[in-house]
Amino acid sequence: MSDTDSFIDEVTEEVRRDRLFVMLKRYGWIGGLAVVLIVGGAAFNEYNKSKELAASQKLGDEMIAALSSEDESARAAELSAISAETPGGAAVLAMLQAGALAEADNLDEAVARLQTVSLNAELPLVYRHIASFKALGLQQDSLSSADRRLQFEALAQPGAPLALLATEQMALLDIEDGDVNAAIDRLKTIVEDAGVTADLKERATQVIVALGGKLDEAVTSEG
Template sequence: MSEFYDEVDEEVRREQLKKLWDRYSIFIIAAAVLIIAGVGGWRGYQYVEANKAAEAGSAFNKALELSEQNKPAEAEKAFAEVAASAPFGYRLLARFHQAAEAAARDKAAGVKLFDELAADRSIGPEQQSLARLRAAGLLVDTAPYADLKKRLEGETVADAPFRHAARELLALSAWKANDAGAARQWLDMIALDGETPPGLRSRAEAMQALLPAVAKS
């Protein structure tokens, strides 16, 4: 008798499953198709992105070779092409290299490109800071101290990633402008920062020795 009931239960379950399938089969099939399509699309996207990265890497390396061959104009053009179409990482590197190559022929052109990077929030605050520092480095011999201070003062605070280099550039600019007080300000910040790199600390000490005696009192 128990076997009979088992057979009846099995038949009931089978009938229920058939009803469920008849009612929802279109949705089950659609979901399966969507899953398969999604996996296929993701695999396809990964393949396309991998190809883009490989092409960008090859183009970037060719631009580097032109730079190493002392062909700044050609290298600048090649980096500009990478910056225009490559994935984000290569695009960012190419923009920095493009600016450096431009500066080799025309400092103003290099400053302009670094300033564009500094103003681009999409690249992140640390890269913006680096761009500001690179632009200031090109201007330190020619721009007034007030201009350098406007560009870099925000980069000298305690948690700024490139504060050591920014302070050194401002000290050098102030020294060139014969502003011993301002030079002393930045040199003191360098001396008092326990994380100042040894090489920079040595250069700061040498610059301090060049200050007039009145500035040391």
């Protein structure tokens, strides 16, 4: 390489360094701002997590204190005085309030609390289905068999969180309507389901036997 070429390379490199220095001097604040934003964002997230945890602990303590009351009416009143800051916490609280109201023989208000949860589209499906299931259980004497069947059918759709429990309730409605064969068939689908719990399987099996039905030997041996 000639001295001229070497000199040109050195000048070019120097120019590059000068340009880089000017760029950093002119736009370096952007990098600094990015660092501040990243650190600030992480701190804000940690603050939010800490705030949510504190709120959850406070809600849990208040619910436990209210549930410790031995008087049904007092328990319902204390639970009704509690408020929750998150949708999930509010849903759990509403279901506890409904339970206390039902124990205090205030079924209409209990059902109303549960229905607000079941109709809240912002909540996960499992919350809404549990609330619907509990509400239907409280309406055995006030809702017709046909209306309860229609709502339990919606809860018993494949893949639904409470599908097997809703199917069990539909089998009981079959028995109530005098359709024993339909009840046995429904209960068999529960027993044969891979996701059935031991308690539900045993309960369904006992009802099948009580109704005069028979189970496959393979299913019986698995139990």
